[in-house]
Amino acid sequence: METILELRGLTKRFGNLTAVNDLSLTMRKRSIHALIGPNGSGKTTTVGMINGTLPYSxxxxxxxxEDITGMKNHTIARKGVGRTFQNIKLFATMTVLENIMVGGHTLNPRSTNIVQYLFRVNNSLREETVLKEKAEAVLEFIGLKEYANREVGSLAYGLRKITEFGRALMGEPKLILLDEPAAGLNPSERVALIDTFIKAYERGTDFFLIEHNMDVVMNISTVITVLNFGTKIAEGTPKEIQTNPEVISAYLGRRYLKEVAR
Ligand SMILES: Nc1ncnc2c1ncn2[C@@H]1O[C@H](COP(=O)(O)OP(=O)(O)OP(=O)(O)O)[C@@H](O)[C@H]1O
Ligand SMILES: [Mg+2]
Known part of the structure; x- marks a missing residue:
């Protein structure tokens, strides 16, 4: 089994609170690996440690x-780890195309044509053109070409989420960390976003998925790891996780009860 991501004994404390407690997991290449658990169980904290935005000791x-422990966020991004955020981080007054171009600044020079690369040194106009062409290709891929020149702030929430995903694709990631991509989306927006993920997955990108929407998780995950109070309590296929009594009592059962109460 080839491994894309491996966490070994990750622990993160905020003062007296242990947000993530001795977390180990192995994610295999060509998989969608989900991390689920109740609010505050340490999922976003884990993503921050993986991509170098949150220091840990x-x-x-x-x-x-490769051991990427302690590396800086931009270094890890350049190695091929992309991310989307629980709260969208886009520039509202910039266009969709411009926002996607921003994601290209982590571009690995080796991944572009070497002649192009050499000749665009000290040539920001050329660099801008290359970036723009690439962003246009990404826009086409995610199906937002017609929105290229729209301000992001004027878009429906679902399209903003897809734009954010497009920005992550600009770095040509091998792995994308998705932090609650489906939150706040209506069912048709959710389908559109998931379709875009599947398309990118089929093109070779692996996904580490945090998500509370169990329809999404159970339908697209290969393996699911479950956190409760920062500690891993289960791991397995969607079927195994759905029927795991500890997971049901810590998380899935509660979610079900919440839904019934609504
Ligand atoms: N910067 C911080 N300083 C102090 N405590 C923090 C910080 N970030 C997170 N925490 C705490 O760490 C715990 C884990 O938070 P985290 O955001 O990782 O949870 P989560 O599983 O992503 O939850 P949710 O499903 O609500 O997004 C929570 O108790 C949270 O309050
Ligand atoms: Mg979170």
Whole structure:
């Protein structure tokens, strides 16, 4: 089994609170690996440690066979780890195309044509053109070409989510960390977003997925890891997780009760 991501004994404390407690997991290449659990169980904290936005002192992160523990966020991004955020982080007054171009600044020079690369050194206009062409290709891929020149702030929420995903694709990631991508989306927006993920997955990108929407998780995940109070309590296929009594009592049962109460 080839591994894309491996966490070894990751621990993160905020003062007296242990947000993530000795978390180990192995994610295999060509998979969609979900991380689920109740609010505050440490999911976003885990993503922050993986992509180097949150410092930690205990544990290791291996990405694609390399120890990336303690590396800076931009270094990790350049190695091929992309991310989307629980709260969308886009520039509302910039256009869709411009926002997607922003994601290209983590571009790995080796991934572009070497001649192009050499000749665009000190040539920001050329660089801008390359970036723009690439962003247009991404826009086409995510199906938002017709929105290229629209201000992001004027878009429906579902389209903003897809735009954010497009920005992550600009870095040519091998792995994308998705933090609650379906939150706040209506069913048809959800379908559109998931379709875009599947398309990118089929093109070779792996996904580490945090999500509370169990329809999404159970339908697209290969493996699911469950956190409760920062500690891993279960791991398995969607079927195994759905029927795991500990997971039901810590998380799934409660969600069901909440839904019934609504
Ligand atoms: N910067 C911080 N400082 C102090 N405590 C924090 C910080 N970030 C997170 N926490 C705490 O760490 C715990 C884990 O938070 P985290 O955001 O990782 O949870 P989560 O599983 O992503 O939850 P949710 O499903 O609500 O997004 C929570 O108790 C949270 O309040
Ligand atoms: Mg979170």
């Amino acid at each position: 205990v544990g290791n992160v291996m990405f694609d066979g």
